[in-house]
Amino acid sequence: MDANSIITSLKGKFPDDICDDIMESDIRIGAKVKPENVVEVCRYLKEDLSFGHLCCEFGVDYPDRNEIEVIYVIGSYEHPVVLTMKAILPRDNPEIESVVPVYWNANWYERETYELFGVKYLNHPDLKPLVLPKEMLGEWPLRKDYKGFPNKTARNLV
Amino acid sequence: MDETVEPSEMIVHLGPQHPMMPGPFRLNAKLRGETIVDSEVEMGWIHKGIEKILENKTYLQGITIVDRICYLAAMTNEEAYVGCVEKLAGIEVPERSQYIRVIMEELSRIQSHLLGMGEYASFLGFVSMFMYTIRDREDVMSLIDSVTGARVTHSFLRYGGVKDDLPDGFKDDVKYVFGNLRKAVDQYEELYRTDDIYRARTVGIGVLTADVAKDLGVSGPPLRATGVAFDIRKDEPYLVYDDLDFKVCTQTDGDVYARIQVRLDEMRESMHIIEQCLDQIPSGPLFPEDTPYGKRSPVMRIPAGEVFHRVEDPRGEMGFYMVSDGSDKPYRVKIRGPVYPTLQTLPPLLKGVTVADIVSIAGSMDTCTSEVDR
Amino acid sequence: MDEIEQTNAEQDAVLDVGYTDVPGTMLTDSNAIADFLKKTKVQDVLNWGRKNSLWFMVNAMGCCGVELLATGMAHYDTDRFGIIPRNSPRHADVLIISGYVTKKYLPALKRVWDQMPAPKWVICFGDCAISGGPFYESYSTHQNVDDIFPVDVFVPGCPPRCEALIQGFVELQKKIDAKKDKGTDY
Numbered sequence: 001m002d003a004n005s006i007i008t009s010l011k012g013k014f015p016d017d018i019c020d021d022i023m024e025s026d027i028r029i030g031a032k033v034k035p036e037n038v039v040e041v042c043r044y045l046k047e048d049l050s051f052g053h054l055c056c057e058f059g060v061d062y063p064d065r066n067e068i069e070v071i072y073v074i075g076s077y078e079h080p081v082v083l084t085m086k087a088i089l090p091r092d093n094p095e096i097e098s099v100v101p102v103y104w105n106a107n108w109y110e111r112e113t114y115e116l117f118g119v120k121y122l123n124h125p126d127l128k129p130l131v132l133p134k135e136m137l138g139e140w141p142l143r144k145d146y147k148g149f150p151n152k153t154a155r156n157l158v
Numbered sequence: 159m160d161e162t163v164e165p166s167e168m169i170v171h172l173g174p175q176h177p178m179m180p181g182p183f184r185l186n187a188k189l190r191g192e193t194i195v196d197s198e199v200e201m202g203w204i205h206k207g208i209e210k211i212l213e214n215k216t217y218l219q220g221i222t223i224v225d226r227i228c229y230l231a232a233m234t235n236e237e238a239y240v241g242c243v244e245k246l247a248g249i250e251v252p253e254r255s256q257y258i259r260v261i262m263e264e265l266s267r268i269q270s271h272l273l274g275m276g277e278y279a280s281f282l283g284f285v286s287m288f289m290y291t292i293r294d295r296e297d298v299m300s301l302i303d304s305v306t307g308a309r310v311t312h313s314f315l316r317y318g319g320v321k322d323d324l325p326d327g328f329k330d331d332v333k334y335v336f337g338n339l340r341k342a343v344d345q346y347e348e349l350y351r352t353d354d355i356y357r358a359r360t361v362g363i364g365v366l367t368a369d370v371a372k373d374l375g376v377s378g379p380p381l382r383a384t385g386v387a388f389d390i391r392k393d394e395p396y397l398v399y400d401d402l403d404f405k406v407c408t409q410t411d412g413d414v415y416a417r418i419q420v421r422l423d424e425m426r427e428s429m430h431i432i433e434q435c436l437d438q439i440p441s442g443p444l445f446p447e448d449t450p451y452g453k454r455s456p457v458m459r460i461p462a463g464e465v466f467h468r469v470e471d472p473r474g475e476m477g478f479y480m481v482s483d484g485s486d487k488p489y490r491v492k493i494r495g496p497v498y499p500t501l502q503t504l505p506p507l508l509k510g511v512t513v514a515d516i517v518s519i520a521g522s523m524d525t526c527t528s529e530v531d532r
Numbered sequence: 533m534d535e536i537e538q539t540n541a542e543q544d545a546v547l548d549v550g551y552t553d554v555p556g557t558m559l560t561d562s563n564a565i566a567d568f569l570k571k572t573k574v575q576d577v578l579n580w581g582r583k584n585s586l587w588f589m590v591n592a593m594g595c596c597g598v599e600l601l602a603t604g605m606a607h608y609d610t611d612r613f614g615i616i617p618r619n620s621p622r623h624a625d626v627l628i629i630s631g632y633v634t635k636k637y638l639p640a641l642k643r644v645w646d647q648m649p650a651p652k653w654v655i656c657f658g659d660c661a662i663s664g665g666p667f668y669e670s671y672s673t674h675q676n677v678d679d680i681f682p683v684d685v686f687v688p689g690c691p692p693r694c695e696a697l698i699q700g701f702v703e704l705q706k707k708i709d710a711k712k713d714k715g716t717d718y
Contacts, residue, residue, distance in 0.1 A: 027394060028466065052372055055468070055477055056494035073466055073479060073494070077372055077386060080394050082466060084479075105375030105499040108201075131202030131531055132672060133636045141671045142210055149210055150669030155676050174640045175591055175621075182593060182637060203637040204593055207670040214669075223666055229595035229691075273598070292605035299602075310595050310691050528594055 001079045003029045006049055013044055030084040035070075035096045038087055042072070042102040050078045054103035057110065059094075059117035061143045066091045068117055072099070089119065098124040116142040159186060159198035159505075166190055172516065174203045180277060181527025185504065185516065192512045197505045205531040212491040217243055217317070217458050220488065225311040227493060228529035230273060233259075233266035234471045236315040239491075241396060241467040242480040243317055247460050250446055255319040256397045257439040262305060262314060263469075264428040264435075268339070269298045270472035271421040274524035275346070278418065281521040282359050287349065294342045297335045304331065317458070318451030319444040329436050336429050347422050350415075360415040364507055364519035367412055374506070375499035378474020379420040380523055384412035390470040401438070404431050414522040421524075459486050471496050473524055495529040575711070582625070582651060583705040584614045589624035591644065594631025596658035596691040603694040615701055621647040626704070627654050628697075629661040629681070633674045645681060653708075653715030654681045655700055659690045666690065682714040 007021050007029055014037065021031040033041050045051040055073040062069065072085040087096055098121040099106045110121045111130040118140040121127055129137050140146060163169060167190045174182035182203035188196040208227060212220050224239040225232040237259060244251065251259075276291030299309050304325055306312040314321050350356055366376070368384040381388055389406040391399045407423035409416035445452030462484040468477035474496025481490040500523050507519055569575050592600055604610055604617035618624045621644045633641060645652075656677060659665035664675040677683070684707055687700040707713040 030464075053377075054375055055466070055475070056479065056492060058479070058492040060481055060490045071479065071492075073477070077388055082468075084464070084466060103375065104373055105502055108498065108502055129202075131205040133202075136635075136672075139671075141207065146210075146671070148671045149207075150214065151671060151673075151675070152669070153675050154664040154668040174637065175644050180592065181597065182640070202634075203640065204632060204634055205636065205672050206632050206634070206667045207672050208667075211667065211670060226595055226666060229598050273601075277601070289606040292602060293607055296602070296607040309693060310598055 001049065001081070003027065003081050006081060006083070007031070009049060010041075010045070013048075014041055017041060027080045028082055028084070030086070032086045032088065035087040035089055038072075038085075039097050039099055039102060041085070042074075042099045045074060045083070046102055049076075051076050051083060053077055054099075054106055054109075055082065057099070057106055057113065059113045059119055059142070061091070061117060063091065063144050068094045068119060070094075070096055070113065070119060074103075094119040095122060096120075097122050100125060116140065118143070159188060159196045163188065164190075167195060170513075174200075180521075180525055183501070183525075183527050183530070185520065187508065187513070187516065189513065192514075194508050194511055194513065194516070197508045199501060199504055201501075201527075202531055204528055208532045209491055209493060212488060214487065216486050217460060217488065220491075221315065222311075222313050224493075225313055226528075227532060228471070228473075228495065228497075228526045229310050230270040230526055231266060231471050231473065231476070231529075232311050233263045233314065234469050234476055236312070237263060237396075238467055238469045238471075238476050238478045239480075240315045240317060241469065242465050242478045243460055245465045245467055246463050246480065246482055247317070249318045249449075249451060251318055251397075252443050252446055253398065253440050254323075254442045255444050257435050258305075258320050258324060258444075259315065260397050260399065260402070261324075261432050261435050261439075262302065262312075262320075264432050265298055265302050267428050267472045268425050269295050269302065270524075271425050272298065274472070275418060275421050278521045278524070279356070281517045282356060284353070284356060287346070290342070290346070294339055297338065301328075301331060301335055304328065316445075316452060318446050318449065323444060332432060332436060336433070339429065340426070343422055343425055347419075350418065350422075357415070359515075359518050360418070360522075361413060362411075363414045363515055364511070364522060365411070365413045366503070366507065370506075371412070371503075374503045376474070376503060378471065378496050378500070379417050379424070380500055380503075381474070382407060383409045383416035383420045385410045390468055390475055394468065396467075396469055398435075402431055402434050414518055417522045417524075459484065460488075468494070473497050473526060473529075474500065493529075493532055495526075495532070497523070497525050497527075498530050501525055501530055570711075579708050579711065583708040585616075586614060586626050586653070586701060586704065587616045587618045587624050588626040588628050588655075589621055589644070589648070590617045590619055591628060591641075592630060593633075593637070594658070594660060594691075596630040596660070599691045599694055599697065600628060600630045600657065603697045608694045608698065610698060610701070613698070613701065615698075621645075622649065624648055625652055626701075627652065627681070628657045629654065629677055629683075630657045632660040632665065632667050632670075633677050634672050635674055636672070638674050638680070642680070651715050653685075653704060653713060654683045655697075655704065656683050656686045657697060657700070658692055659688060662686050662688060684713050684715055 017034040017037045018031050051074045053075040055075045057072050060069045068089045070087045075082045113119045115129040170187050173184035184200040186198045187194050224235045227235045272291045272295040276288040279287035306314040371381050371384045387406040404427050460482045464481050466479045477494035479492040483489040656662050667673050685700045685704045
């Protein structure tokens with residue numbers, strides 16, 4: 001299965017949800033997806049296009065565009081193509097459906113994106129902080145306008 | 159995990175400081191008698207915020223930081239980060255530098271497997287094995303040390319090349335060390351195969367089938383132990399891995415014993431790769447000619463764009479997603495570590511096993527907590 | 533954090549009970565004996581014993597933890613100095629802070645420190661424990677660990693070599709011998 005046929009198949013199945021698809025090379029393709037239908041698209045990718053390996057899922061903050069992008073990088077165990085799928089959310093109230101029912105290992109990625117960016121995942125089995133202490137929830141440290149970085153308390157610097 | 163317990167159940171916390179754990183993480187296990195009913199992994203005890211720090215460092219400074227993501231695979235972390243920038247900026251690496259990178263990355267893989275394997279044996283109470291592997295690991299470490307000048311965190315790769323050439327007599331040193339190491343690996347295999355206690359604690363324990371492993375997103379030795387030949391060096395060749403002759407080591411059982419066996423076989427393959435590289439390595443410049451790379455260039459700007467580059471870490475698939483906005487610092491770097499999904503598989507794997515097998519199963523994943531927390 | 537405060541409160545409660553209501557007994561504490569011993573030659577003998585059996589706690593927290601493991605094992609063989617890796621804090625004399633102390637991990641590390649029996653010493657191993665190292669400006673790490681623990685020896689490096697850790701132990705031995713360490717009083 002090559003990159004071209006994957007894009008064609010994806011666009012044929014979801015003409016309204018997939019847009020701005022690009023082919024960077026033979027093994028890297030990218031597309032934007034509508035946040036409402038991300039679970040259906042992921043299920044189709046996994047079941048029909050053998051994209052069974054979620055490499056990672058994370059957020060990128062764009063304060064000047066007032067957007068947060070949630071990026072899914074999905075690979076496969078059968079073919080070498082890697083798909084980069086972006087869902088664009090409003091920065092004020094980012095909410096998206098969880099893909100844990102499709103990709104089991106998205107669980108921790110989503111918890112991390114939640115505590116670092118404040119992206120709220122709907123229907124996530126256990127949405128709570130993963131790497132930060134509970135007190136830091138609500139600071140969203142990886143957003144670009146986070147005030148606590150750089151930390152200036154270190155004294156013994158050489 | 160549900161926090162409520164019935165009268166016959168109790169919750170045992172292992173960690174964050176636990177002698178049988180390679181780094182701090184906490185495993186909350188709910189027990190009924192000696193059987194684990196449910197469990198949960200808590201992370202983040204050494205979360206350093208590397209992704210945020212990388213956004214505020216220039217590209218050249220970033221190399222030092224990515225070294226410290228996983229201290230046992232510093233070289234492959236660098237390769238993933240440097241590879242991202244090279245893809246974005248379109249830098250061609252000269253062939254000699256590519257060979258040196260492959261040599262160093264495979265050496266790094268050998269030392270990582272030696273430590274992981276030995277540490278694992280010590281988890282099971284087989285401490286003499288740890289002594290043996292550390293003894294042999296020091297020889298490999300001195301080989302790495304002689305090229306990079308550092309034992310753990312090297313900062314060796316540069317955009318378009320490597321920091322230093324191989325020293326004189328490196329080939330002879332490698333030959334000497336590998337002569338000993340080959341015998342040692344055979345000896346380890348023999349020890350593992352004949353030790354009844356070791357076999358009783360590993361064979362048939364923590365079985366992961368291929369379908370489940372794929373579903374859980376596992377990569378690296380735990381996946382290859384189930385029979386899936388998934389290796390980024392073969393599936394998506396980077397550097398000169400295309401020109402080299404090596405095979406992907408797989409086992410079919412998927413249990414703890416198979417995972418250790420895969421690591422033993424991989425060390426042999428790595429030695430084979432390094433010897434080929436040393437025979438084939440061409441002479442030539444370390445950096446692309448007529449470019450500023452390799453010279454003093456404090457400010458380096460990378461064209462805007464996004465790229466995902468992945469390499470084969472000792473523990474599996476290591477990937478970096480980099481967003482560049484055209485300035486001298488990356489806009490966003492996402493680190494996709496191999497242990498992150500592997501550690502997530504512990505709760506389903508531990509369901510229904512006894513307390514004594516927790517250490518056996520958790521240790522066999524060769525977890526590097528630093529990389530999970532970042 | 534709460535757990536540590538709670539254990540402190542419990543210990544204070546135990547001390548407050550005392551034996552004042554038992555007739556014929558005199559209240560004393562161990563410091564009086566220790567203070568008396570310090571003026572005599574017995575303390576020299578004690579320190580000689582202590583400095584030659586510095587059992588350290590295996591607490592690998594970061595990159596330096598790998599060097600920590602390698603130091604205790606076959607090649608560098610610290611057993612010959614009486615420096616033995618121990619897995620339980622209750623057996624250990626030396627806590628080696630071998631990495632970045634995060635806000636989440638600090639309570640756990642304090643708890644490990646409280647579990648160790650006195651006399652006990654702290655070695656800051658690596659730049660991260662000394663000043664924050666490469667992560668000095670991070671949002672989640674805790675800088676200035678020496679405000680919290682009575683650190684006797686700092687071993688700089690990122691990570692320091694195994695030889696540096698052995699040198700750190702030798703410096704600690706010298707300090708104990710000269711009675712200038714912070715740990716014995718702790």
